[in-house]
Amino acid sequence: MAASSLLRSLTRHARRGYAGTGAFSHHHHQQQPWSPFSTSAAAAAAARDGAAGRGLPGLGPTAKGEKARVVVLGTGWAGSRLMKDLDTRGYDVVCVAPRNHMVFTPLLASTCVGTLEFRSVAEPLARIQPAVSKSPGSYFLLARCTGVDPDAHTIDCETVTDGEKGALEPWKFKVAYDKLVFACGAEASTFGIHGVTEHAIFLREVHHAQEIRRRLLLNLMLSDVPGISEEEKRRLLHCVVVGGGPTGVEFSGELSDFILRDVKKRYSHVKDYINVTLIEANEILSSFDVRLRQYATNQLVKSGVRFVQGIVKDVQPNKLILDNGEEVPFGLLVWSTGVGASRFVKSLPFPKSPGGRIGVDEWLRVPSVQDVYAIGDCSGFLESTGKDVLPALAQVAERQGKFLASLLNHVMKAGGGHANSETEADLGPPFVYKHLGSMATVGRYKALVDLRQSKESRGISLAGFVSFFIWRSAYLTRVISWRNRFYVAINWLTTLLFGRDISRI
Amino acid sequence: MAASSLLRSLTRHARRGYAGTGAFSHHHHQQQPWSPFSTSAAAAAAARDGAAGRGLPGLGPTAKGEKARVVVLGTGWAGSRLMKDLDTRGYDVVCVAPRNHMVFTPLLASTCVGTLEFRSVAEPLARIQPAVSKSPGSYFLLARCTGVDPDAHTIDCETVTDGEKGALEPWKFKVAYDKLVFACGAEASTFGIHGVTEHAIFLREVHHAQEIRRRLLLNLMLSDVPGISEEEKRRLLHCVVVGGGPTGVEFSGELSDFILRDVKKRYSHVKDYINVTLIEANEILSSFDVRLRQYATNQLVKSGVRFVQGIVKDVQPNKLILDNGEEVPFGLLVWSTGVGASRFVKSLPFPKSPGGRIGVDEWLRVPSVQDVYAIGDCSGFLESTGKDVLPALAQVAERQGKFLASLLNHVMKAGGGHANSETEADLGPPFVYKHLGSMATVGRYKALVDLRQSKESRGISLAGFVSFFIWRSAYLTRVISWRNRFYVAINWLTTLLFGRDISRI
Incomplete structure (x- = not known):
């Protein structure tokens, strides 16, 4: 039977299927009413x-x-x-x-x-x-x-x-x-600050992470366009994180690691314009042991993160205003000040x-x-x-x-x-x-693990490569399916071997 | 030095950096004018x-x-x-x-x-x-x-x-x-047909594939909602592909394979409502050898794809109209009728x-x-x-x-x-x-490879598992970077082991 005649017979069959409102029903007459x-x-x-x-x-x-x-x-x-x-x-x-x-x-x-x-x-x-x-x-x-x-x-x-x-x-x-x-x-807390929902990105869902990534790569590319002023380039590549809890600190750490390892190599034209600033009203990682806080601060400063102690009063499309009136221009604003x-x-x-x-x-x-x-x-x-x-x-x-x-x-x-x-x-x-301890990463191969059961009690506190290892293992076993455990391991391996992917899809 | 005083000193430092329009410039005074x-x-x-x-x-x-x-x-x-x-x-x-x-x-x-x-x-x-x-x-x-x-x-x-x-x-x-x-x-050809750009999805960019995936998973979930009528459920889960070239055929093959292997297992409530229809005005895969066309048609029919020979006259939000006046309701419409x-x-x-x-x-x-x-x-x-x-x-x-x-x-x-x-x-x-041959897949482990150099000449034509293997290898070596070759292999392996992922992110 030639393909064309087969096609014609199929066509006739299919056409019958569409006649009237009972479309497809001849395929499913054996079905039970849906209960x-x-x-x-x-x-x-x-x-x-x-x-x-x-x-x-x-x-x-x-x-x-x-x-x-x-x-x-x-x-x-x-x-x-x-x-x-x-x-x-x-x-x-x-x-x-x-x-x-x-x-x-x-x-x-x-x-x-x-x-x-x-x-x-x-x-x-x-x-x-x-x-x-x-x-x-x-x-x-x-x-x-x-x-x-x-x-x-x-x-x-x-x-x-x-x-x-x-x-x-x-x-x-x-x-x-x-x-x-x-x-x-x-819900992410905005403390009623004007402009947060419109101009900042939270970090709670996968689509938030996708938006942050798209924005970051867009700004890296835009800052490479002929004729963009120095000031505008610095604004576009200024990543501001508001909130010094674990999420804000971890994101700052990842970002500065990305800048040190990948941007320097893959966006060498603009590498000197990119900066990360972490804004926190009080102390970063306030629930952690004081030595761990200090370690985290040192690590982040070493990898180029700048700290600003201040309270955000207003957020506008390309800048935010602090309580002391200072203006902080940004290209990317990530908001992680906790939830309510x-x-x-x-x-x-x-x-x-x-x-x-x-x-x-x-x-x-x-x-x-x-x-x-x-x-x-x-x-x-x-x-x-x-x-x-x-x-x-x-x-x-x-x-x-x-x-x-x-x-x-x-x-x-x-x-x-x-x-x-x-x-x-x-x-x-x-x-x-029963609190089993808190963990936060601060960039490549560095993590904090606070094993104290409460802020007041004493316990083991770890920092550095050993805690990085504990942290990664702890999360690998929390990742529920074997498929995702496998993918997380593969992702970490490829990042190590090939660097991070920069296609903006 | 305590973390808090370190933080304060950093804060002062950073604050200075923001004053005036020369923000950050103290970090970059050593830089050359950008040329x-x-x-x-x-x-x-x-x-x-x-x-x-x-x-x-x-x-x-x-x-x-x-x-x-x-x-x-x-x-x-x-x-x-x-x-x-x-x-x-x-x-x-x-x-x-x-x-x-x-x-x-x-x-x-x-x-x-x-x-x-x-x-x-x-x-x-x-x-x-x-x-x-x-x-x-x-x-x-x-x-x-x-x-x-x-x-x-x-x-x-x-x-x-x-x-x-x-x-x-x-x-x-x-x-x-x-x-x-x-x-x-x-550009994708629409032949001036009304509604194509608005209601159909092309398949030329990664964001098109993302949109198709999101739509497919959305429709699978919506059709599970209490009170949706049988007719509406069939519409939501009717995937229509217009254009029987390699893209349309390959997408139909992938889709029917997804339905057979994954939907039946993971969306068992609605599995009998999902259907794939391929609409083509002439013959599918018209550039291929007649035996390969017949093989492709057989394979697709076997995996549940229905063929309609017809010309689309108009596309509306939830249905399209064929030249003979028939209405074809759809939940997903993929348009792949070539480019101009x-x-x-x-x-x-x-x-x-x-x-x-x-x-x-x-x-x-x-x-x-x-x-x-x-x-x-x-x-x-x-x-x-x-x-x-x-x-x-x-x-x-x-x-x-x-x-x-x-x-x-x-x-x-x-x-x-x-x-x-x-x-x-x-x-x-x-x-x-010099044409090296044409290839198209028609679902799991089945591909066509047409090694003739032109439509008229004679040459080797392959179909089935051997060509599937040739096809996959050919593409693996075309994929340029080792990183992506590695990921494609890993993806194929995980699909084989764990099935396809269905999170709608």
């Missing part, structure tokens, strides 16, 4: 129990014979760890989040300058918890939660499409839960912890309602627990996710998996946080 | 010889004692190969292009579905020709050429900033050349080849003017040469770049490197194109 989704199923469920009663489609409540449904809001350290450990023999997992992957935030700064690839620090949820793509009742839903009805045990959601052309309009739906876990994180409660968290009708986070008891439950929990940066101990709100650290979030997974698995095995059926059974010991 | 850039230098040059006479800054003409300057427009196959081979002992290389890397177009389709990483198929120009980042007179300029003055031996340029926030406004400048090489490629002369090429004041490309003689010179050449998809033999215009293939472009580099090196050694000094010396034999 438990679809408006009709949801409407039936809504009619039955009023869960999706406001006319929205959605996932209706589970029946007693079915698996109970844990709805998790967020794919950060807390939510991902929780979902990884949930026992999917007894629970369906439904994750509602605006991104389908977890980000290895401690390695994010390395991707901005090309030490690591973006994809190496992003772990798809489907690899962390395969049930969301395989199990009939488990889903990942690319959506934002917009409200919660604790009495009806439902949440309101809206799809996230980033305004992509040809995509659906934001689509509203409801999801009924047996257990609801807030793991939706915090998000607008969504503030809008929730639950008692809050000091600092405005969702208040939880010692078992991470939201005590005013049934079957609701909160973990990670969005949650904090209620004042009534007598415990301090824990710092917004990956370490805390990950430990809370792990704790809550085992608590929920325990509850499920005790017969309390479904809504409003939580037995008064023993929940086991409450959540206790 | 040959800077407005003053360019203005002096302009006053001397009128090269940048219209008041624009720029790179002035070279003097006899200096290296001659080859200005190359473009970083595609032709321009990159030319710059790689240019003898930088006698030439300065100035590249003006809107992207700082070359794209391995034959592997681009594989990046859309995650078989390869984006970065593995992009080679930074600085790695292809290190002089642009190291040699004092060589530059890569992120800009677009807007006009050429062959008498004055200058081009007009404008920086490309993609409207990035905080970047410079487009900045105009001039560059004087001794030799000018057009290697600026072609770009608007910039059309605007140039040179005689054109059939098809509207820049007309060249047998030595790839633009014969009406001095010191101007054109290679790759933007150029074609003038009718007067009696030769056919060569097809727009990477193979042709790469061979032309190689030829022209050796011609220019020869001219330089004969003392004709500078403007208007081309001797009447022997240029050697003219450019002759």
Whole structure:
């Protein structure tokens, strides 16, 4: 049979497929109606129990014979760890989040300058918890939660499409839960300073790192264009980091290393114009041991980072203004002054912890309602627990996710998996946080590891190559999948062998 | 010295640095005035010889004692190969292009579905020709050429900033050349069909592949949202490819392989809704041997690709209309119907080849003017040469770049490197194109290799695993740097071991 006649017969076949609104249906007539989704199923469920009663489609409540449904809001350290450990023999997992992957935030700064690839620090949820793509009742839903009805045990959601052309309009739906876990994180703090959101870049998501990288490479190239003034060249290549916490320090370290190793070689025309300034109102790495702080400062100064102690008052397109009136022109501004409660968290009708986070008891439950929990940066101990709100650290979030997974698995095995059926059974010991130490890198082969359990206590503090090695190993084993562990190792190896990649794609 | 006092002293130091307009200058007082850039230098040059006479800054003409300057427009196959081979002992290389890397177009389709990483198929120009980042007179300029003055031996340029926030406004400048090489490629053909540019995605740049990937993953996730109708789900997951040339066929093959291997596993809820349709007005792979065409058709049909023979009349946001009035709804539309002369090429004041490309003689010179050449998809033999215009293939472009580099090196050694000094010396034999065969993949471990030298001649034709192996090896050795060869191999290995990555970053 010649290709052309084969093509014609295929063509006829395909054309039939398009006729009328039943397009493709001849290929799928064997299929079952799609359950438990679809408006009709949801409407039936809504009619039955009023869960999706406001006319929205959605996932209706589970029946007693079915698996109970844990709805998790967020794919950060807390939510991902929780979902990884949930026992999917007894629970369906439904994750509602605006991104389908977890980000290895401690390695994010390395991707901005090309030490690591973006994809190496992003772990798809489907690899962390395969049930969301395989199990009939488990889903990942690319959506934002917009409200919660604790009495009806439902949440309101809206799809996230980033305004992509040809995509659906934001689509509203409801999801009924047996257990609801807030793991939706915090927002970058701007302290209400004008212009931060418009002109600075945060460093919390992969797309932030991509933006920083594109900007940095663009400015390096623009400063090479004939006729750009000396002043403008210095501005374009002035990278300013606001905030001297671990993120700001690590990013400054990576950046100065990039400048020393790669820019000097690959952008030799402009190498003398590039500078990094770190602005901090108080001290850098204020939670670290004083000797480590000093070591970090020395290392960063040695690699060319300049420190400015000051408070930013205003941010304009190409410069920022300090509280003493000084103007600091910049080509790239990275803002990493910590995080605070998000607008969504503030809008929730639950008692809050000091600092405005969702208040939880010692078992991470939201005590005013049934079957609701909160973990990670969005949650904090209620004042009534007598415990301090824990710092917004990956370490805390990950430990809370792990704790809550085992608590929920325990509850499920005790017969309390479904809504409003939580037995008064023993929940086991409450959540206790034990700090395992803090780490920060300050450029190539240099890291700080602070193993003290609190600011006041004494303990081992390390700096230099040994801590670099500990740091890298610690993170390699935290990176969840073997695929990404492998890629991180390969990325580090190629950076060592070939230098960093500078294509601006 | 305590960290805090060190910090204070640094702070004072840095603050001084910001005072006044001379910011940072105390760090750089030892520097030489920047040559040959800077407005003053360019203005002096302009006053001397009128090269940048219209008041624009720029790179002035070279003097006899200096290296001659080859200005190359473009970083595609032709321009990159030319710059790689240019003898930088006698030439300065100035590249003006809107992207700082070359794209391995034959592997681009594989990046859309995650078989390869984006970065593995992009080679930074600085790695292809290190002089642009190291040699004092060589530059890569992120800009677009807007006009050429062959008498004055200058081009007009404008920086490309993609409207990035905080970047410079487009900045105009001039560059004087001794030799000018057009290697600026072609534009995707839309045949004037309404809506193509707005609603379809081409597949020519890395950002196109990124957009296709983001769209595909978005649609896979959106179709999982509760309450989406069956019809809408089928639309979202209907991937339509228009154009049955190698790009369209390879993309269809990659896509169907992605669906068979990864979607079935990772998006099992929606796997029965995803479909690929290839629309072609005539025959697919029309330049290939008839047996290979048949093999390709069989393979694609086997992996679920459907063929439609038809002509697209109109493209709307979510559907396209065929010439027979049929409506084809789609969630993703990839347009690969070949290329034609770009608007910039059309605007140039040179005689054109059939098809509207820049007309060249047998030595790839633009014969009406001095010191101007054109290679790759933007150029074609003038009718007067009696030769056919060569097809727009990477193979042709790469061979032309190689030829022209050796011609220019020869001219330089004969003392004709500078403007208007081309001797009447022997240029050697003219450019002759010898077709080495065509290749296309049709999904996993299947490729076609057509080794015939023309459509009419006879030769070896291969299909199946052996050709897959030849194809992959051929491309691995074309990938220029060892870094990217290494990454392509690693990507293929990880895809084999772990499947494709599905994080939507």
